[in-house]
Amino acid sequence: MKIGVPIEIKNNENRVGMTPSGVFELTKRNHEVYVQKNAGFGSGFFDQDYIDAGATILETIEEVYEVAEMIVKVKEPIEQEYSLIKKDQVVFTYFHFASSEALTKAMIDSESVCIAYETVEDADGSLPLLVPMSEVAGRMSIQQGAKYLEKPIKGRGILLGGVPGVKPANVLVLGGGIVGIQAAKMAAGLGANVTIMDINMKQLRYIADIMPANVNTEFSSEYNIRKHLPKTDLVIGGVLIKGAKAPKLITKDMLKDMRPGTVIVDVAVDQGGCFETTHATTHQDPTYIIDDVVHYCVANMPGAVPYTSTVALTNVTLPYVIKLANEGWEQACANSASLAKGLNVVKGDIVYKEIAEAFGLEFLAS
Numbered sequence: 001m002k003i004g005v006p007i008e009i010k011n012n013e014n015r016v017g018m019t020p021s022g023v024f025e026l027t028k029r030n031h032e033v034y035v036q037k038n039a040g041f042g043s044g045f046f047d048q049d050y051i052d053a054g055a056t057i058l059e060t061i062e063e064v065y066e067v068a069e070m071i072v073k074v075k076e077p078i079e080q081e082y083s084l085i086k087k088d089q090v091v092f093t094y095f096h097f098a099s100s101e102a103l104t105k106a107m108i109d110s111e112s113v114c115i116a117y118e119t120v121e122d123a124d125g126s127l128p129l130l131v132p133m134s135e136v137a138g139r140m141s142i143q144q145g146a147k148y149l150e151k152p153i154k155g156r157g158i159l160l161g162g163v164p165g166v167k168p169a170n171v172l173v174l175g176g177g178i179v180g181i182q183a184a185k186m187a188a189g190l191g192a193n194v195t196i197m198d199i200n201m202k203q204l205r206y207i208a209d210i211m212p213a214n215v216n217t218e219f220s221s222e223y224n225i226r227k228h229l230p231k232t233d234l235v236i237g238g239v240l241i242k243g244a245k246a247p248k249l250i251t252k253d254m255l256k257d258m259r260p261g262t263v264i265v266d267v268a269v270d271q272g273g274c275f276e277t278t279h280a281t282t283h284q285d286p287t288y289i290i291d292d293v294v295h296y297c298v299a300n301m302p303g304a305v306p307y308t309s310t311v312a313l314t315n316v317t318l319p320y321v322i323k324l325a326n327e328g329w330e331q332a333c334a335n336s337a338s339l340a341k342g343l344n345v346v347k348g349d350i351v352y353k354e355i356a357e358a359f360g361l362e363f364l365a366s
């Protein structure tokens, strides 16, 4: 199969859909990979790395879309790319269709085969192509939180781990899923006192078993959260109720219970945020202050660490890319129920119910 890897043209997106290692795996199986010039540059991969792995470098995005039977990328196509996508071309990427009617209609019109990373689903309901980005964001939340606790950037002026003779910071992690566990691990590793809250007792039992002694678990309730806030230095918001807006666990009035310079990092900002005062920020201007509490609410945290994010993402997408290339999309989806869940828009029809419902469009059961 001819596979195309274009450069990501969405603002500030430095990730790339395939690493040289992925190219190597495909070319050794006799597939042809066409990579746009400088596509990997933002993630630290050079054209020569791709050439050495067997890829052909193409100058323009138009050439990549023209030659490829399957496009592998990271972000949803933006308007400039709509007209490049061809009939019957497979496009494997994050789409997040439900948040854009324009994108949905453009992909219907293109008559391409759109397989969305975010809806590939394992038998237990987990979303394997979303996990790595939550892992990155969870770990990064502590790195960012630690930074914004510094005084020159309006934080409380406290070192997460303390030093001998000075007690460490208190970190409260709301949500004990992928983000929460990774955040708690990082904070604990730096020596902070960590409390992790969830409403899922099974999950809390698991966390209590695997975490070091400086991580405590507590059931998530308004009462327990209010009790913690006056002594907390850093709060991480990592809750998720599947398919719903995040619950507002910290309301505006609660900010007054926190000490000036407390930092709150709302990783759940992409689902509306779990703090009432959350609004999405960017890496250019990541924080704002309300009632002396520093808010960090960047909606695409993994974008700041493109090398780690690209490798983490392609580690999980590559097996599916190989399957699609070897078997063709129809056979690959017939053989893999997980991959079949990724089918969103196929040759002019919406085949994923929630997307059709989001815009009152027709749904075709696949």
Ligand SMILES: NC(=O)c1ccc[n+]([C@@H]2O[C@H](COP(=O)([O-])OP(=O)(O)OC[C@H]3O[C@@H](n4cnc5c(N)ncnc54)[C@H](O)[C@@H]3O)[C@@H](O)[C@H]2O)c1
Binding pocket: 131, 133, 134, 135, 137, 174, 175, 176, 177, 178, 179, 180, 197, 198, 199, 200, 203, 220, 238, 239, 240, 241, 246, 247, 249, 266, 267, 268, 269, 270, 271, 298, 299, 300, 301, 302
């Ligand atoms: N900002 C970013 O760049 C970025 C990156 C990746 C993920 N995210 C977001 O982070 C959020 C968390 O993702 P995840 O992969 O960890 O999800 P997850 O499903 O693995 O974990 C969510 C946890 O929240 C818990 N929860 C639900 N309601 C709760 C409540 N009231 N109190 C406490 N816990 C509660 C659930 O029981 C679950 O354990 C999602 O909204 C995700 O989209 C954001």
